Amino acid sequence: MSVLVLGHKNPDTDSIVSAISYAHVLNQRGIQATAVAQGTPAPETEFVLNKFNLKAPEVVTSVASKELYLVDYSDLAQAPADLNDAKILGIVDHHKLGDVTTDTPLECWIQPYGCSNTIIKMVADYYNVTIPADIAGAMLCAILSDTVLFKSPTCTKFDKKAAEELAKIANVSDLEALGMEMFKAKSNLNASPRDLIFRDFKDFDMGGKKIGIGQLELISLSMVTPELKESLKKELADVKAEGRHSAVLVLTDIMKEGSELLVVSDEEDVIINALGTQKSDNMWMPGVMSRKKQVVPPLQSAFKA
Amino acid sequence: MSVLVLGHKNPDTDSIVSAISYAHVLNQRGIQATAVAQGTPAPETEFVLNKFNLKAPEVVTSVASKELYLVDYSDLAQAPADLNDAKILGIVDHHKLGDVTTDTPLECWIQPYGCSNTIIKMVADYYNVTIPADIAGAMLCAILSDTVLFKSPTCTKFDKKAAEELAKIANVSDLEALGMEMFKAKSNLNASPRDLIFRDFKDFDMGGKKIGIGQLELISLSMVTPELKESLKKELADVKAEGRHSAVLVLTDIMKEGSELLVVSDEEDVIINALGTQKSDNMWMPGVMSRKKQVVPPLQSAFKA
Structure with a gap:
């Protein structure tokens, strides 16, 4: 059975792209994994998925008896209500440590970086996993989004380095232009x-x-x-x-x-x-x-x- | 002010040596760190520290207003009672994820390996930190102890690889002999x-x-x-x-x-x-x-x- 890779509620770009990129890394490591999400993409994420020809992950709201990797959170409040009936195999996150606990040892890559996809790039490097251009482009966008074009105080040198390397793989030369295009999509106020x-x-x-x-x-x-x-x-x-x-x-x-x-x-x-x-x-x-x-x-x- | 690196209550060899080895890694990364412990070394640990000329970390039972790295645990029950008044900067662990939480992002290296020192070797490699022979010897002993000479079901290929590399640094050729000497020291029943x-x-x-x-x-x-x-x-x-x-x-x-x-x-x-x-x-x-x-x-x- 495939394990699930699941981001947080009200998913943002980092959360959705992390599910996709970490599922890729896990598959390359020999762990059959499927990206899923707790909701549909917001306008910014839609732009990113369209731009790099990626599909939105299937929406999942119950995880009972599943095996799971959590990406971009470690708080129970941001997880499906039946998380306690799932088995958590690992966590990738860049937030404060939340109240998720486990019964068995697991794999946590948690770093005080600006973006979960920076950490996923690090795991990919650790396991010598190659990232395809489309996923690299989406990961780059996640970093640009979370660090607000490297302007947020959460941005670290690790985020900049990962973004540069991902931009090369994705063949993106003008990060600023891509970022502004993305934030324009994000600034869409045509909603309730x-x-x-x-x-x-x-x-x-x-x-x-x-x-x-x-x-x-x-x-x-x-x-x-x-x-x-x-x-x-x-x-x-x-x-x-x-x-x-x-x-x-x-x-x-x-x-x-x-x-x-x-x-x-x-x-x-x-x-x-x-x-x-x-x-x-x-x-x-x-x-x-x-x-x-x-x-x-x-x-x-x-x-x- | 130096940050503290602190293992769990009733410290075993992995816990004490992790504090020493991770403090070394942090210092080499430019983070002024001091190894401390919640208790004095048990006979096995005493043997290891003597063997490699290392000092037992100072005993600390209160951490209020300190900055802390936790090694070898993430459970409140295994931490000092006033942990909530400290700031946790990071965790290295190889157990199930416990109920420690934080208010701010932190650095967690948690892997389902046989020993925390295997993970500390991984962090040292990640940051290109050189480990001196004495600390490498103690780290090797921690791995031999936690994996019971590689016989425990918790032992992974990562533990074996780290142990081999540490043995080279420490100039130890017969791991089995070192392990048996250590377990003989551990088997000391002259206590209440x-x-x-x-x-x-x-x-x-x-x-x-x-x-x-x-x-x-x-x-x-x-x-x-x-x-x-x-x-x-x-x-x-x-x-x-x-x-x-x-x-x-x-x-x-x-x-x-x-x-x-x-x-x-x-x-x-x-x-x-x-x-x-x-x-x-x-x-x-x-x-x-x-x-x-x-x-x-x-x-x-x-x-x-």
């Missing part, structure tokens, strides 16, 4: 407020409180009209009401290199203070590009039990 | 029953039940006299009474390649059945050499919530 909030959304357990954080990365915040912002706030209140302590949306301007905060919470002041901004209609956070590195850790600290 | 039980003892949370499992690896089980066995059983009852659901001692005969089970538990039958033996005065488990691979997983399954 709910879909926009959940496009890249993660729930976290912070000191026993369920805190959902979405992020929209845009070429320019000016794309968000006052009307759209009002609708997003209203929808955020509904998202919060669905059993969450807080619902947060981070609107990132990738050219201005900063983010605006939208928040509905039982403890709004705690969140606003933790993120170093002030209560207003336009809560701007200069330099904030990374949910993982600049939003989640201060909130974790603020809500630590 | 309590000390023998806790020499290599780990507490596990299994479906909410605290289950402590010790292991004594001996050149021959005939060394355990009926009187000693009686004292061990009596002491095991005290260990169980200290807030545990079960206290287990696995007496391994490394030459006969099997183990005898001693157990005091609220659910003795569940444990005896899970380990595939029958209730008697001499509960022999043929082929059982590895707590990690042959004892913990069946008990985890049996007690799964």
Whole structure:
């Protein structure tokens, strides 16, 4: 039976491409593996898959009695509900260490790099696995996306090196142009407020409180009209009401290199203070590009039990 | 400030040597690191440190506000009580994934190999770090110990390869002879029953039940006299009474390649059945050499919530 390679809920480009690229690496290592996903591709990911002629992984929401590799997460909240009935063989991730545990030894490649695909390139190198051009192109896009064209504080020298090597394999000479084309596709706001909030959304357990954080990365915040912002706030209140302590949306301007905060919470002041901004209609956070590195850790600290 | 590299409670040779060898690797990578331990060396480890002129790491029981690398574990039960007040920068381990979590991204090298030092050799190779002869000798001993001279089912081709390369660096030609010398030192039974039980003892949370499992690896089980066995059983009852659901001692005969089970538990039958033996005065488990691979997983399954 083929083992499954599965990214997190509300999959982003790194999550979907990691499933595809890691399944390739595992297959080359002699482990029969199939890429799957917990959802369909968002606009950015669709662009990447089209660009490099790759198919979207099959959507899977139950993993009972399956053998699994997790890519791009290690939190139970981001896994299918029946993860405990599956056997986890390995994890590739670049986030904080979550609450997934196992009964048997496994293989974890977890590094504080900007992108899971940088780590997958490292595993491929370790096992002398060759990466085909189409998968290399998608991996390159995942790195450009996660590191926001190398501008995010999460970006490391390992990400840059992997991106350069993957660009060569994929025959991409202008990384900047590819990245902008991709972020243009990502900046697509033709969707319902709910879909926009959940496009890249993660729930976290912070000191026993369920805190959902979405992020929209845009070429320019000016794309968000006052009307759209009002609708997003209203929808955020509904998202919060669905059993969450807080619902947060981070609107990132990738050219201005900063983010605006939208928040509905039982403890709004705690969140606003933790993120170093002030209560207003336009809560701007200069330099904030990374949910993982600049939003989640201060909130974790603020809500630590 | 120097970061600490810390193994698990009741440290065995792999745990102590991992702290020493990983601190070396980190220092060579430019990260100022100091090896520490949660206890003093057991007889086997003392033999290894003496043999290769290494000092026992300083004993540390509190890690509040320290920066830490964990080696050879990822379970809170095996960490200092104030681990939550420390910052974990990385983990090297070869066990099941435990319940340690972090607030920030970190570096985990976790592989289903026979020994943490095999993984540390891999990290050293990845970063082009040279290992000095004395540390290489101790790492070799850790591999020989954890894999019981390559006879344990936990042993992989990666362990054998690392051991061969380390033997060359350490100028050791007869691995078998070194291993037997080490296991002779380990078979030292001149200690109190309590000390023998806790020499290599780990507490596990299994479906909410605290289950402590010790292991004594001996050149021959005939060394355990009926009187000693009686004292061990009596002491095991005290260990169980200290807030545990079960206290287990696995007496391994490394030459006969099997183990005898001693157990005091609220659910003795569940444990005896899970380990595939029958209730008697001499509960022999043929082929059982590895707590990690042959004892913990069946008990985890049996007690799964």
